[in-house]
Amino acid sequence: MIDDLNFQHDFAHIVATLTRILGPRHLSLAEEAAQDALVKALQLWPHQGTPANASAWLIQVAKNRALDLLRRQQRLIELEPSTGDRLPAMQPEAVATAAMIAGPGDPSAAARLRNETTPPDDDQLAMMFLACHPILPREARVALTLKIVCGFGVGEIAHAFLARDDAIAQRLVRAKRQLRDADVGFELTSADYAERLDSVLDVLYLLFNEGYAAHAGDRLVRSDLCREAIRLGDLLAEAGARFCTVNGAAAVHALLALMHLQAARLPARVGDDDVLLRLADQDRSLWDASSIARGLQHLDAAASGDTLTVYHVEAGIAACHAVAARYEDTDWPRIAELYDSLLAMKPTPVVALNRAIAISRVHGPRAGLAAVDAIAGDPVLARYYLLHATLGELALETDDRERAADGFRAALACECSEPERRFLEKRLRDACRTESRPG
């Protein structure tokens, strides 16, 4: 039983429930009550054992705690009215609402609470759309989503994004204040949904990529990011379906297709000795077939709308890789075409680089080198290890070992993860070998 605990989800569920009852202006209080419930569990369970229904225990303790906190705020305001300016508006009706939570004062409210009909999924969905509200800066949306929808701690968020704890804490405080000042409501309407869907998709995409990119840092936290992004994507596709327009639903499916197809390769990406493996070197039997199947299903469903999002195109590229039984079977002309579309929609240096790689697979390494050279002057790319590593690989294919070695050295001078660094060092050694490769 103790092994079935999932405090991250319990935390998120409590915060969502309390936020629904009290309103988003009391989000901080909801978090505090949820945190206090976990403290109580840590203090009591070692002595009393884990309760049979741990989640229900936690939510009851948190509700009672929220009521205490509200009463305390109310008393403060009564004692010294000026305190009210510094606290979220604490009107008597909020205390009445809080009393409903606890139940005993109002039997009908207590009964209503016992018979709560809102399924937790809807609460979670509303919390996602709250955390991803477009009035918040993009990085605040990401941090707040991880905190209140995924149940991550401040330290874990900071770790995942290579930021300082206090910077993340500040970001969260500011975000909650902005939501409060804007008096954002909890109940999700179709209009809210339409208005905020792009932002929600963007946050999930960012979470997934951050986890997938595996920069420096804890691999466990990183795979958590991918898993959470997919979980929330599933939630969006299911609980969110009734809000969605055809095109909105198509975009959700496209993002899910992309995430499943990419995640399928995770088990094959790192080889022995923790060296990052290139697509060409991966053991494709390790790719997760069920994940690929789900990805392709979502890609089918994504075709229902009449708009094409970047998620559609990127999922299309991922699908080309996923369905190729061997590296040699990859449909590079199709991939190069998709990168042309992607570059038109999202003209970033990184997309341009990937397009250059696709061109090299279709038209040969020299064409690829020319395409990379054409974009190498970009200041962002100049600091990106993959640009230099790509130059190194293509130079090696044209047998220009000197240029290849320069490329790998330049790549090693850029910021990269440990597995990536080990890979680059290995390639540098390959390039520096004087004898030509067999075959």
Next chain:
Amino acid sequence: MPKYTLMLREDGTAFAGLSPADFQAIIQRYGAWRDELQRAGRFAGGHKLRDGAGRVMRRNSSKVVVTDGPFTEGKEVIGGLFVIEAASYDEAVKIANDCPHLDYGSIEVREVEVTRP
């Protein structure tokens, strides 16, 4: 076998930085720690003491004075206790060393005295 009490002290601020995953990990380690002691027949009970002030009683010349306390500001108070069986202080300390409480508080280990006639 001699009994030892593990008095669990904490200052109430130690939980501030813990994430839900941290709480879960500590509770699961507690479960494992207790299970192992119970299997070995070394676990002899435990109590969580209620947070907040209790009562401190003192005889003051002729009458007993009852005050609220101990107060918790800024110092560690006993939040709970376990009783274990161990062959020696060394073994008791070894058992306490694996107690997850050390992640957020301190433990005072004291042998229960039994004087045999």
